[in-house]
Amino acid sequence: MTQPKTNSQVLHRGTFFWVxxxxxxxxxxMTMGVDVDQVLQRTEIHIPEWYFYIIFSVNAVMIVALVLLFFFKRLGLILFPISVLLHFSFHIYFLGTFLYTDLMTLFMYFALGLLYFVPLWDKMK
Structure with a gap:
């Protein structure tokens, strides 16, 4: 008879997880670096100060989602693409800039992240 696997054995942080x-x-x-660059140039390109409160709040949600993904939480799996899409939308709507880093982040999330995390969905909290 084999012992049933515990949750920590099933949710293994292997090489693919770390990559x-x-x-x-x-x-x-890289996405957040664009925001820092815009803060430094805010007077030249006339960006209102309230915009940075919004965009850095979205960046904070993105970081929280990555931490939740590290701990195998379902909320992180949902929050991460939503925060990246919000970031992308705010840049297009308020500044008229099209960020390829956001698109590449979403592509990597769907290509690598979901490939790893979706099979573990029923084991995640």
Whole structure:
């Protein structure tokens, strides 16, 4: 007779997990780097100050979602693409800029992230 696997044995953080998480973190940092660059240029391109409160709040949600993904939480799996889409939408609507980093982040999330996390959905909390 075999022992039933515990949740920690099923939710194993192997190489593919780390590659997926690191790729998502790197692309999220690149996305946030665009926002930092815009803060530094806000007077030249006339961006209102309230915009940065909104966009950095969305960035914070993106970071929280990545932390939740690290701990195998379902909420992180849902929050991450929503926060990236919000970030992308705010840039298009308020600034008229099309961010390829956001699109690449979503592509990596759907290509790598869901490939890893969807089979574990029923085991996640």
């Amino acid at each position: 997926t998480l690191i790729v998502l973190i790197v692309f999220s940092i």
